[in-house]
Structure formats: C-alpha cells, structure tokens
Amino acid sequence: MGCCSGRCTLSFICGMQLICTLERQIFDFLGYQWAPILMNFLHIITVIMGLFGTVQYRPSYVTGYAVWLVPWVTWNVFIICFYLGVGDLSKLAGFISACYVVKLIAEEEDSFDFIGGFDSYGYQRPQKTSNLQLQPLYL
Template sequence: MLIILCCLQLITALERQVLDFLGYQWAPIMVNFLQVVMVILGLFGAIQYRSRYVVMYLLWTLLWVGWNVFVCCLYLDLGGLSKVHSDAGHIVHRSWWKENGPACDLDSLPSDGWTNQENPQLTTVLRCWLEYQYIEVLHCTVQLLVSLLGFVHACYVVNALTDDDDNFNFNAEFQHPSKPFQLLF
C-alpha cells in the first residue's frame, strides 16, 4: 500500500511542479522538487526493505504536511498570511490558475486608456467557475490526504521492518517468531 501511495504522491507532486513552473512560483518549485526526491527515497526504502529510507520519508512527510498547511493558510488569507503584499498592494506570487482557471472569462480593464497596452498584468479575470485560490487549496488538500495516509502506512512499514530485524539470529538464518531460542546449525 505504501508503494501505491508513494506512486500517487509522485504523480500529484509532478503535476503540481509543472503548474508551479508555469506560474513562476519559485519557492514551491524547490519544495516540490524536495518532495519528489524524498518520495523516491521512501519508495526505494519500501521496495528494498530499508527502514532508514522510510524513516527519512516519514520525517519529510511531517515537513510536507506543514508546508501544505502553510500554503492553504496563505491562499485563504488565514493566520495573518496574505497573498497581497500590504504596503504596495502587489501580488507576491503568481498562480497559473489565476489566468487559466476552469471556465474563466478573461476580460480587459474597462478603461479606454488601457486598450493599447499589451501588458498581461492589466487583465482581470471575471466570472470563474472556481477561483484560483480554491484550486490551489484543493491541490494542497489532496497532498495532505495522500501524505497523511502515506505517513500512517510508512509507520506500519517501519514497525514491520524493525520487527523483522529482531528475528535475526546471527547464524545467517532467520528464527521463527514462535521459537525464539531455537538455534539453527
């Protein structure tokens, strides 16, 4: 199950990485890259029965959950976080979904003075089926759900791997758990 969850995390992280590249969001690009690397390590640890890699995946998953909670709070303007820089009113990030959301009608600013300008920043998005901040929050929510499921399953895998390590009897054979003191020669 952990392997399936890691593959699902890779797919969703890569999809998010592409959309962050399209929106020029550099901090999320770096964090998404780390997510991809750590999920690959966790996947390798689950396939190769390496508990240390799975533990690294567990620790990273806690940071990843914190990052996604932070991004959710940022897009929803919770906890004193804001998408707009309060001093100059400039947007401090740019989401690809703002201009390319589902069923969004792009309209120019109504002023006649702006009609000859070719600046994409002078375009406003009117009447969207779902606003961009909610799409970003949905991405984070999917990441949170898959990460929390992955965390639970990774804890189980680490526990199972450490239980298997305890059954080794140093004679190059494994002991059966019901016969712990039997020596095999």
C-alpha cells in the same frame, strides 16, 4: 504476505504522491514563486527514496520519508492558508521576516571587531624596551 500488505499500501501511496507532486510541479512552473517549486522537487526526491526503501527493505529510507512528511504537511497547510488569505499570512509573514532580518543585521553590526579592535581582549600593551637603543643605519 497478503494482497494489501503494508509495503504494498506504502508503495501505492508513494506512487500516488509522486504523480500528484509531478502534476503540481508543472502548474507551479507556470507561477512566479520559486519556493513551491523547490519544495516540490525535494518532495519528489524524498518520495522516490521512500519508494526505494519500501521495495528494497531499507528502513532508514522509509524513516527519512516519514520524517520528511511532517514538514511537507506543514508546508502544504501554509500554502493553502497563504493562497486562501487566512489570517493575513501574506502581510504577517513579510513583516515577521523583515523584523528577523533587521535583528540579524543589528547583531552583526554590534559584533563586528575592527583590526586591533576596541574590545579589551584584543588589546595588547606595548612591550617595554628599556635596554634597546636605537641607532641610525647610515652615518
């Protein structure tokens, strides 16, 4: 193996990502948003797993790390655009989220089934009791 093998390079990249993410986590704790803090925490765990997979020859861990990088890069692009105010993301994201929640609430209200419900599937006709005679308990 050479001095700059793929494992060595990936270990270096994971180490640098770990250091940068820890620094970013410290600054995010000073802010008021919890989503970046949670995403940083997940990224730290995933980078540690990727580093472990690189050192211990675990391809499933390295694959998980590689798959995680796609949402991580997407999240970072979103955060950069959000902080720079590109395309009114702060207004567009809130509006879209509100519309989605209203849609979910409306679907839940429509699908609610009362006990004995109004739907035709839950309705049972009363049984015919032609041979049954009711008598008082006490005479």
